[in-house]
Amino acid sequence: MGKTLFDKVWDAHVVDTKENGPQVLYIDKHLIHEVTSPQAFNELEDRGIPVFRPKQIIATADHNTPTINQHLPIKDALSRNQLEQLSINCKKNNVTLYQLGHKYNGIVHVMAPELGFTQPGMTMVCGDSHTSTHGAFGTIAFGIGTSQVAQVFASQCLLLTKPKSLRVTVNGKLKNGVLPKDVILYIIAKLGTNSGTGYFCEYAGEVFDNMSMEGRMTICNMSIEMGARGGMIAPDQTTFDYVEGKEYAPKGDAFDKKVAYWRTLPTDVDAVFNKEYTFDAEDIEPMITYGTNPGMGIKISENIPHNKDASFVKSLEYMDFEAGESLINKEINYVFIGSCTNSRIEDFRVAAKYIKGKQKADNVTAWLVPGSKQVEKQIIEEGLKTVFDTAGFELRQPGCSACLAMNDDKIPQGEYCVSTSNRNFEGRQGQGSRTILASPLVAAATAIAGKIIDVTETIKTLEFA
Amino acid sequence: MEKFTIVTSSAIPLDIANVDTDQIIPARFLKATDKKGFGDNLFRDWRFNEDGLDNKYFTLNNKDYSGSILVAGHNFGCGSSREHAAWALVGYGFKVIVSSFFADIFKGNALNNGLLPVQVSKEYINHLIYEIKANPNVKLKIDLRAQQISISSSKRFENFNIDAYKKACMINGYDDIDYLLSKRIEIEAFENTLS
Numbered sequence: 001m002g003k004t005l006f007d008k009v010w011d012a013h014v015v016d017t018k019e020n021g022p023q024v025l026y027i028d029k030h031l032i033h034e035v036t037s038p039q040a041f042n043e044l045e046d047r048g049i050p051v052f053r054p055k056q057i058i059a060t061a062d063h064n065t066p067t068i069n070q071h072l073p074i075k076d077a078l079s080r081n082q083l084e085q086l087s088i089n090c091k092k093n094n095v096t097l098y099q100l101g102h103k104y105n106g107i108v109h110v111m112a113p114e115l116g117f118t119q120p121g122m123t124m125v126c127g128d129s130h131t132s133t134h135g136a137f138g139t140i141a142f143g144i145g146t147s148q149v150a151q152v153f154a155s156q157c158l159l160l161t162k163p164k165s166l167r168v169t170v171n172g173k174l175k176n177g178v179l180p181k182d183v184i185l186y187i188i189a190k191l192g193t194n195s196g197t198g199y200f201c202e203y204a205g206e207v208f209d210n211m212s213m214e215g216r217m218t219i220c221n222m223s224i225e226m227g228a229r230g231g232m233i234a235p236d237q238t239t240f241d242y243v244e245g246k247e248y249a250p251k252g253d254a255f256d257k258k259v260a261y262w263r264t265l266p267t268d269v270d271a272v273f274n275k276e277y278t279f280d281a282e283d284i285e286p287m288i289t290y291g292t293n294p295g296m297g298i299k300i301s302e303n304i305p306h307n308k309d310a311s312f313v314k315s316l317e318y319m320d321f322e323a324g325e326s327l328i329n330k331e332i333n334y335v336f337i338g339s340c341t342n343s344r345i346e347d348f349r350v351a352a353k354y355i356k357g358k359q360k361a362d363n364v365t366a367w368l369v370p371g372s373k374q375v376e377k378q379i380i381e382e383g384l385k386t387v388f389d390t391a392g393f394e395l396r397q398p399g400c401s402a403c404l405a406m407n408d409d410k411i412p413q414g415e416y417c418v419s420t421s422n423r424n425f426e427g428r429q430g431q432g433s434r435t436i437l438a439s440p441l442v443a444a445a446t447a448i449a450g451k452i453i454d455v456t457e458t459i460k461t462l463e464f465a
Numbered sequence: 466m467e468k469f470t471i472v473t474s475s476a477i478p479l480d481i482a483n484v485d486t487d488q489i490i491p492a493r494f495l496k497a498t499d500k501k502g503f504g505d506n507l508f509r510d511w512r513f514n515e516d517g518l519d520n521k522y523f524t525l526n527n528k529d530y531s532g533s534i535l536v537a538g539h540n541f542g543c544g545s546s547r548e549h550a551a552w553a554l555v556g557y558g559f560k561v562i563v564s565s566f567f568a569d570i571f572k573g574n575a576l577n578n579g580l581l582p583v584q585v586s587k588e589y590i591n592h593l594i595y596e597i598k599a600n601p602n603v604k605l606k607i608d609l610r611a612q613q614i615s616i617s618s619s620k621r622f623e624n625f626n627i628d629a630y631k632k633a634c635m636i637n638g639y640d641d642i643d644y645l646l647s648k649r650i651e652i653e654a655f656e657n658t659l660s
């Protein structure tokens with residue numbers, strides 16, 4: 001029987017198997033940030049254990065950083081302390097840190113791929129659930145808790161039980177205006193938020209074959225929102241072209257040798273998955289969420305469904321929506337384009353394409369937060385910033401920002417925010433805030449109209465891949 | 466890590482599905498650099514009203530309920546990987562969480578902090594919640610060696626699964642670092658095979 005992409009990468013990293021127990025899995029790359037690493041560093045120090053392979057770790061500051069005036073000292077004492085701790089810990093342990101203001105700083109899941117730190121066939125972890133993003137490269141990448149961060153520090157390994165395999169296939173051609181974000185919101189709405197628990201998910205089919213690396217990252221990023229530990233897409237020429245020439249990528253012959261190996265990774269035709277789902281690209285339309293988990297999504301033109309379940313009722317109450325109602329024409333005062341799901345250059349290109357020549361509605365506060373310094377630079381170089389400025393949007397500096405509202409970028413109590421991030425949990429974007437997840441196109445259109453509109457109507461003359 | 470064998474306690478019901486780790490501990494409380502104090506902010510936005518006073522409708526503020534066992538709804542601990550959620554539950558005094566389904570990362574984090582996730586059937590959860598609401602003083606007993614959960618008010622019990630290795634860790638108070646460090650030779654040998 002053939003092997004899946006996941007099997008091939010996993011099996012190549014097993015150091016040891018405990019009888020009737022978990023396996024020792026070798027971890028190639030470890031990403032860290034300021035929020036989930038300090039306790040792990042403390043733990044090691046308390047036990048007198050050195051960091052085993054510091055060269056396989058890179059660090060960034062992203063969760064807790066301000067998105068304006070990054071050159072000034074951080075005002076909030078606790079946040080400042082966390083960043084200082086990260087610098088001290090990295091220095092002490094010889095870990096490379098791309099700190100606030102560095103030209104490579106950014107959200108961990110945006111900056112690492114940009115640096116070529118993420119490569120096909122690797123195992124990769126980070127104390128952050130959206131580590132699944134890196135699976136876009138055909139990498140086994142998943143989020144871990146702080147105890148596990150300490151374990152990887154100590155041994156470059158983790159004790160794990162091999163997850164089951166799941167494949168989601170989407171064939172056909174996406175309609176104009178249907179973006180990768182819509183594809184993943186559609187999949188999660190269909191399958192539910194715990195359908196993937198215990199599984200690693202591979203995305204296959206024409207839709208993903210034809211997708212850019214940015215789009216694939218958006219897809220894999222949200223695997224965790226259906227409960228899967230991670231998602232993967234087979235590496236192909238698109239992947240190799242993206243990795244080639246990047247800072248950490250192998251060069252010359254070494255690169256060619258790697259590519260030859262990476263070409264062997266895709267799932268064998270006779271491999272069998274524990275679970276399979278298939279969807280048609282033609283059935284997918286721009287999506288939007290109406291509830292407090294990412295599975296509560298509908299096509300933008302649909303009405304909110306009816307459901308008597310207590311958690312469902314509680315969720316609609318929180319959002320102040322009624323079952324059966326349409327979200328079209330809902331007034332929206334906040335729009336956020338950012339987060340590790342949608343803060344790459346493509347996302348801002350899409351937004352700019354829609355926004356160009358239009359004006360932001362007066363009632364809307366619109367924050368555009370690039371995923372990294374490199375994306376920020378590109379936005380300026382490509383002239384997108386001018387488009388945004390002219391239209392009345394605010395381009396801020398890179399970071400997680402309103403995705404989790406740990407810094408000052410908070411959506412006020414009771415306000416709706418159409419957001420390109422990945423979680424619409426209660427209070428995720430600030431206490432009492434109400435999040436509506438959508439693609440960068442839907443977010444941009446909302447900011448222009450000041451309310452939710454059916455974008456499929458307004459983009460007829462524009463071409464969005 | 467503390468050793469775990471048997472816990473007998475009254476329990477607190479939390480009859481809500483998909484409780485995510487943002488609810489267990491909101492992001493704005495993640496600025497600490499140690500593991501202390503998170504219990505004070507456990508379920509912060511459900512537990513307290515905007516004015517900072519107790520929300521008397523929330524289960525943790527219901528004087529009838531107490532104990533070191535939380536009986537929760539389906540898919541507990543989904544969302545963010547923050548281990549702070551486990552620290553908050555432990556900090557508050559919980560030793561066991563019972564649910565019909567746990568999110569992967571949360572389950573691992575709980576086990577790494579001596580907090581036992583006990584997964585039972587939906588019917589059994591409904592039974593437990595019904596019994597606890599009828600009489601908040603009923604005692605639940607979780608016997609890790611026997612992998613069994615029971616309730617003092619009825620004869621109904623259920624067995625639960627736990628990975629044999631993790632079970633041994635919980636009973637002996639070991640963690641994975643000890644084990645992984647003992648594998649250094651194998652790990653270095655493995656590294657030598659990488660190109």
Ligand code: SF4
Binds near residue numbers: 340399404421
């Ligand atoms: S952008 Fe949001 S989801 Fe992504 S790493 Fe930051 S906080 Fe997490």
